[in-house]
Amino acid sequence: MASKVIKGGTVVTADLTYKADVKVEDGKIVEIGPDLSGDTVLDASGCYVMPGGIDPHVHLEMPFMGTYSTDDFESGTRAGLAGGTTMVVDFCLPAPGQSLLEALTMWDNKSTRANCDYSFHMAITWWGEQVFNEMETVVRDKGINTFKHFMAYKGALMVQDDEMYASFQRCAELGAMPLVHAENGDVVADLSARLLAEGNNGPEAHAYSRPPQVEGEATNRAIMIADMAGVPLYVVHTSCEESHEAIRRARQQGKRVYGEPLIQHLTLDDSEYFNKDWDHAARRVMSPPFRNKQHQDSLWAGLASGSLQVVATDHCAFTTEQKRTGLGDFTKIPNGTGGLEDRMPMLWSNGVATGRLTMNEFVAVTSTNIAKILNIYPRKGAILVGADADIVVWDPAKEKTISAASQQSSIDYNVFEGKHVTGLPRFTLTRGEVAIDDGAVKTREGHGQFVAREPYQAVGRALSTWKELTAPRKVERSGIPQSGV
Ligand code: DUC
Numbered sequence: 001m002a003s004k005v006i007k008g009g010t011v012v013t014a015d016l017t018y019k020a021d022v023k024v025e026d027g028k029i030v031e032i033g034p035d036l037s038g039d040t041v042l043d044a045s046g047c048y049v050m051p052g053g054i055d056p057h058v059h060l061e062m063p064f065m066g067t068y069s070t071d072d073f074e075s076g077t078r079a080g081l082a083g084g085t086t087m088v089v090d091f092c093l094p095a096p097g098q099s100l101l102e103a104l105t106m107w108d109n110k111s112t113r114a115n116c117d118y119s120f121h122m123a124i125t126w127w128g129e130q131v132f133n134e135m136e137t138v139v140r141d142k143g144i145n146t147f148k149h150f151m152a153y154k155g156a157l158m159v160q161d162d163e164m165y166a167s168f169q170r171c172a173e174l175g176a177m178p179l180v181h182a183e184n185g186d187v188v189a190d191l192s193a194r195l196l197a198e199g200n201n202g203p204e205a206h207a208y209s210r211p212p213q214v215e216g217e218a219t220n221r222a223i224m225i226a227d228m229a230g231v232p233l234y235v236v237h238t239s240c241e242e243s244h245e246a247i248r249r250a251r252q253q254g255k256r257v258y259g260e261p262l263i264q265h266l267t268l269d270d271s272e273y274f275n276k277d278w279d280h281a282a283r284r285v286m287s288p289p290f291r292n293k294q295h296q297d298s299l300w301a302g303l304a305s306g307s308l309q310v311v312a313t314d315h316c317a318f319t320t321e322q323k324r325t326g327l328g329d330f331t332k333i334p335n336g337t338g339g340l341e342d343r344m345p346m347l348w349s350n351g352v353a354t355g356r357l358t359m360n361e362f363v364a365v366t367s368t369n370i371a372k373i374l375n376i377y378p379r380k381g382a383i384l385v386g387a388d389a390d391i392v393v394w395d396p397a398k399e400k401t402i403s404a405a406s407q408q409s410s411i412d413y414n415v416f417e418g419k420h421v422t423g424l425p426r427f428t429l430t431r432g433e434v435a436i437d438d439g440a441v442k443t444r445e446g447h448g449q450f451v452a453r454e455p456y457q458a459v460g461r462a463l464s465t466w467k468e469l470t471a472p473r474k475v476e477r478s479g480i481p482q483s484g485v
């Protein structure tokens with residue numbers, strides 16, 4: 001295959017910044033150094049050459065709340081590439097009672113249209129012997145080493161504590177890592193019913209029904225359950241200080257707990273719900289909801305200090321028409337917002353350009369940390385010889401105003417409408433192919449391949465001292481009453 005040389009740029013990785021050309025061939029990085037030559041030259045002067053973004057959390061064409069999320073593997077990955085993202089991780093979501101392997105076949109069929117590489121997390125939406133058994137096949141034969149648990153969506157996707165504890169233990173045995181959507185679904189259900197009974201049926205009530213406490217409580221609970229099961233834990237869409245605080249504390253105690261803020265929570269706040277027209281607010285209904293500025297500051301501090309490790313989108317895009325199914329009842333507004341195309345430019349503009357993040361931290365939280373946590377480093381997330389040539393040539397001077405009129409996503413609005421961003425891809429390469437060429441979209445449907453992820457080596461060890469307490473032991477109780485203690 002013909003080679004390409006990315007010439008005259010500055011390589012920026014999670015830990016280094018240096019001038020070099022990067023040569024790619026047969027989908028891989030083959031050489032890094034000065035004055036390289038190749039069949040094609042991509043001019044990177046004035047640009048940063050970085051590992052392509054990895055979005056660890058997207059929902060493409062997902063059956064949810066009576067409908068399907070509108071961006072599919074084609075439009076979703078095209079949107080990602082336009083914004084410098086070269087890999088996505090989607091959630092395979094079995095219907096409660098459905099075989100995990102059967103659901104996976106459905107996801108395999110949908111994902112053949114992907115323009116860039118992708119992987120899956122498996123959701124545990126119900127529990128039983130079949131799920132327990134199929135988890136082993138999913139890990140050993142299907143290349144999936146992460147299992148998502150919804151602590152919310154009562155009566156639909158939510159799992160109970162006993163199910164979560166059993167599944168976490170199974171993850172520990174298999175070398176897999178559990179993920180949690182941490183919101184107390186019982187409290188959300190009660191608050192929602194009360195708000196509706198009081199006549200609060202608009203989209204702003206969605207925010208009132210899911211206060212930070214429900215997220216903080218669930219995050220703490222999941223961390224403790226993971227600790228007892230002896231597995232690491234990945235908390236998706238960490239949106240508030242209460243949840244961040246639980247993660248921070250766990251990490252200080254030596255527990256392997258990861259937190260994932262979304263670009264939406266970092267840059268948009270809860271004023272989007274109040275004194276706004278119905279459509280504006282409903283388009284921004286997602287779970288967890290947007291928070292106030294103090295919570296945003298907490299998330300930015302977490303990224304800078306390392307207590308939060310990755311930035312995702314939870315891209316789950318619904319049209320205005322789909323959102324309007326919830327007119328008169330906020331609990332029926334399909335939950336979800338888009339962000340795949342905007343994650344990297346919005347994080348650069350609001351993070352690097354403002355001095356809140358260094359360029360190297362930007363690479364870490366959009367790509368390298370994610371590849372490490374998901375066990376695909378350094379094939380992904382690296383500018384190294386031998387790594388996949390998933391590369392973004394980032395032009396820090398290129399700018400635009402975000403608008404639905406010019407986006408790749410198939411929906412009719414954009415939650416970042418009107419935001420001005422500086423810093424955009426000049427080129428995005430997916431396994432060596434130029435998908436974005438100075439603004440021109442040259443994506444190729446079906447180019448994307450499934451990335452299998454190996455089980456973890458370190459999992460299965462206790463994360464804290466709790467394990468000692470579980471060992472059966474004889475307790476000496478001289479002088480203490482033997483019953484009723
Ligand atoms: N939250 C959303 O807003 N959408 C998809 C699923 C989720 O947890």
Ligand code: ZN
Binds near residue numbers: 181237
């Ligand atoms: Zn979620």
Ligand code: ZN
Binds near residue numbers: 058059314
């Ligand atoms: Zn999600």
Ligand code: ZN
Binds near residue numbers: 399420
């Ligand atoms: Zn400008």
